[in-house]
Amino acid sequence: MDILFWRQTIVRKYYQNYTLEANRCYFNNCFSISTAWQSYYNDKLIEGYSLITLKAYQVQSNLLIKHFGDIAIDQITNDGLKQYLAKVGETLKPASLAHRVRFIKSLFRWAHEEGKIHRNPFSKLKEPKSGIRVPKFLTEKEIEHLREACQTAKEHAIIEFMYSSGCRIGEIVLINRKDINWSNNSVVVRGKGDKESEVYFNIRSEIWLNRYLNERQDEDAALFVTERAPHRLSIAQTRYIIKNVSLRSEFNKEISPHQLRHSYATHLIDNGAPLEVIQSLLGHEKSKTTRIDAVLSGKQRHEHYSKYF
Incomplete structure (x- = not known):
């Protein structure tokens, strides 16, 4: 019995x-992490998220799967997620950990809004506090060392253009030859959120760009291309070029592409450019500078660039 x-x-x-x-x-149709990611990716692509942001988020999605397995997303508990973040937090900088938290919050907020989960258990998840870091930049002497280390017209063109335009690397690789306005040394770039902005480059950059383009025998539309079977340079390939140039230079240290952007902004400040001019040239979108950005457009922005850079 x-x-x-x-x-x-x-x-x-x-x-x-x-x-x-x-x-x-x-x-939730057994809404696994990988299934959630693919749907999230498609929706955010339509909303205008940049491919660079989505590529970074895809890495975060893969890391979640690596830790939890490709389980249904509603099986990830508060305790489980805290253990995951605590574990990776032992080796990550606060800014990197905050990036993971932002993705997780964004993914689960989206899943809840789409009705894929009953509730969002991570709506109150907070990002780790990170101190304000002083951006690393190169001195004008170090910029000269970089120039001296360049061995090809392409290396010169990439270094000069990135430094004199202040562009992000993700913007550089998307530029096409036809985008350049040679009459005033400007180019319209597509930045974060697929927003367009006009940037400028100096005469030195113009000289090396022309020399590089005149050497090319391909018909590829991209401004910067690979040597073999010419096609558009990727972000990783562009980073590699800058890394090699920096390691060959006299100061012999690896620099990041974003340091060229920081250097551009720092040297504008050193030359007396007002902060609002720099924010406009860098394409920063902040509520306090919206009105200023509207004023500093077109001809005025170009005049400010010529005056201070």
């Missing part, structure tokens, strides 16, 4: 668990 009772109890418990699992899968 006792054995029969326990058998019935075990079968009943198993059936209840099976039913709960079936109901859960029916509700």
